[in-house]
Amino acid sequence: xxxxxxxxxxxxxxxxxxxxxxxxxxxxxxxxxxxxxxxxxxxxxxxxxxxxxxxxxxxxxxxxxxxxxxxxxxxxxxxxxxxxxxxxxxxxxxxxxxxxxxxxxxxxxxxxxxxxxxxxxxxxxxxxxxxxxxxxxxxxxxxxxxxxxxxxxxxxxxxxxxxxxxxxxxxxxxxxxxxxxxxxxxxxxxxxxxxxxxxxxxxxxxxxxxxxxxxxxxxxxxxxxxxxxxxxxxxxxxxxxxxxxxxxxxxxxxxxxxxxxxxxxxxxxxxxxxxxxxxxxxxxxxxxx
Amino acid sequence: xxxxxxxxxxxxxxxxxxxxxxxxxxxxxxxxxxxxxxxxxxxxxxxxxxxxxxxxxxxxxxxxxxxxxxxxxxxxxxxxxxxxxxxxxxxxxxxxxxxxxxxxxxxxxxxxxxxxxxxxxxxxxxxxxxxxxxxxxxxxxxxxxxxxxxxxxxxxxxxxxxxxxxxxxxxxxxxxxxxxxxxxxxxxxxxxxxxxxxxxxxxxxxxxxxxxxxxxxxxxxxxxxxxxxxxxxxxx
Numbered sequence: 001x002x003x004x005x006x007x008x009x010x011x012x013x014x015x016x017x018x019x020x021x022x023x024x025x026x027x028x029x030x031x032x033x034x035x036x037x038x039x040x041x042x043x044x045x046x047x048x049x050x051x052x053x054x055x056x057x058x059x060x061x062x063x064x065x066x067x068x069x070x071x072x073x074x075x076x077x078x079x080x081x082x083x084x085x086x087x088x089x090x091x092x093x094x095x096x097x098x099x100x101x102x103x104x105x106x107x108x109x110x111x112x113x114x115x116x117x118x119x120x121x122x123x124x125x126x127x128x129x130x131x132x133x134x135x136x137x138x139x140x141x142x143x144x145x146x147x148x149x150x151x152x153x154x155x156x157x158x159x160x161x162x163x164x165x166x167x168x169x170x171x172x173x174x175x176x177x178x179x180x181x182x183x184x185x186x187x188x189x190x191x192x193x194x195x196x197x198x199x200x201x202x203x204x205x206x207x208x209x210x211x212x213x214x215x216x217x218x219x220x221x222x223x224x225x226x227x228x229x230x231x232x233x234x235x236x237x238x239x240x241x242x243x244x245x246x247x248x249x250x251x252x253x254x255x256x257x258x259x260x261x262x263x264x265x266x267x268x269x270x271x272x273x274x275x276x277x278x279x280x281x282x283x284x285x286x287x288x289x
Numbered sequence: 290x291x292x293x294x295x296x297x298x299x300x301x302x303x304x305x306x307x308x309x310x311x312x313x314x315x316x317x318x319x320x321x322x323x324x325x326x327x328x329x330x331x332x333x334x335x336x337x338x339x340x341x342x343x344x345x346x347x348x349x350x351x352x353x354x355x356x357x358x359x360x361x362x363x364x365x366x367x368x369x370x371x372x373x374x375x376x377x378x379x380x381x382x383x384x385x386x387x388x389x390x391x392x393x394x395x396x397x398x399x400x401x402x403x404x405x406x407x408x409x410x411x412x413x414x415x416x417x418x419x420x421x422x423x424x425x426x427x428x429x430x431x432x433x434x435x436x437x438x439x440x441x442x443x444x445x446x447x448x449x450x451x452x453x454x455x456x457x458x459x460x461x462x463x464x465x466x467x468x469x470x471x472x473x474x475x476x477x478x479x480x481x482x483x484x485x486x487x488x489x490x491x492x493x494x495x496x497x498x499x500x501x502x503x504x505x506x507x508x509x510x511x512x513x514x515x516x517x518x519x520x521x522x523x524x525x
Binding site: 164175177 | 384
């Protein structure tokens with residue numbers, strides 16, 4: 001049973017990790033924690049739903065369009081709503097992110113109410129056995145996507161010029177501007193990439209959770225817990241934090257009480273902030289004030 | 290005039306709700322060092338920030354090599370050949386000396402960056418010895434050297450220095466003075482803000498005294514202007 005729990009926990013945690021990674025991209029570009037990110041995940045899933053179910057478009061093209069559309073939306077949010085208040089208090093940026101998220105959620109509620117919709121079955125169905133453990137191909141695809149994403153982000157951020165630029169902007173925006181970096185364009189692109197990753201997350205999450213406007217609430221808090229556990233700003237931390245959270249939820253549910261599953265993320269946030277505020281792989285946070 | 294690299298004409302600038310500069314005029318010729326003097330709040334740093342694009346002037350013209358650069362964003366002004374060393378240095382604290390320097394030349398291509406790095410390590414041997422050191426672990430004086438070296442990596446036509454000796458121990462002030470002398474000998478055009486009048490006058494060709502956002506006095510260094518007179522103009 002333990003082996004099954006571990007495998008299922010990692011698979012569940014991979015979904016949280018994917019969302020946490022996208023939030024980390026935005027955090028590293030602008031030191032803003034996008035509290036509206038869960039709603040971008042929801043929006044990405046709904047775009048695919050609209051295209052596939054209502055317009056009859058092929059899934060892969062719909063997914064690609066959703067990623068492109070969310071990229072453009074992320075850039076537009078940064079340029080239109082975040083950039084103009086970047087010089088203001090950090091709290092204002094956080095509230096703007098929350099407002100964008102609630103606006104998206106509200107829009108979805110206007111159209112679909114609290115209806116729970118089935119998401120197109122896009123990943124291979126069924127299961128197979130490896131020893132005593134039941135595996136689903138969809139779990140392997142999601143976990144593989146997360147590992148690939150971490151690898152790509154690690155290469156881009158630590159071994160390329162773009163990565164050095166990202167580190168420079170993260171450590172000192174003004175310093176980056178002093179060496180000729182177009183900080184505004186860079187941050188806009190990073191918001192776009194973060195939002196595009198949110199769409200990818202939505203496409204992978206919605207088949208598991210089904211699709212509904214409030215899909216975001218549980219996703220956001222779990223991704224936030226993953227970032228807290230792994231350490232803010234660390235890609236490895238976001239991935240490992242997400243996996244550990246997924247594992248914790250299943251182990252707590254199996255060995256203590258299933259009623260605790262929904263509060264595991266909150267307990268982890270409280271525990272990490274009290275014991276090791278910088279998380280497993282994080283450094284002391286650099287926060288704009 | 291043909292040898293004027295930068296001409297500021299009637300610059301009006303400041304921050305939302307607070308105008309700092311009121312019609313400031315000055316010029317910087319190729320190869321010379323001009324120092325801006327003045328009390329705290331007189332507008333010295335605002336002048337540098339208006340030149341480098343961190344503040345958008347709301348009046349006047351800023352001609353660089355004959356082209357009006359007033360209002361351009363800072364990254365575009367940087368590409369015209371203006372590099373700034375800010376008062377806070379604004380280094381990348383968790384990166385090595387080498388990474389900081391390389392980013393300084395990030396708009397120039399790998400070959401020119403390598404060339405600049407060799408030249409900088411020759412002129413700043415201490416940085417060469419510490420190229421792998423993380424910048425936040427260095428002393429204030431060493432960080433100031435990194436900041437100046439990073440600005441030089443771009444091969445600037447005009448170097449803006451905001452209080453290069455500010456907050457440094459006397460030992461490092463002497464070292465900064467030597468660096469300034471070397472830069473001047475190398476023919477680099479400099480517009481700087483400096484509170485240390487001795488250091489400023491040892492290096493500069495001309496000076497401007499700013500008072501309440503206007504130019505109160507200007508002149509050539511070494512033409513009978515006493516430092517005491519300047520101090521009186523600044524503070525009285």
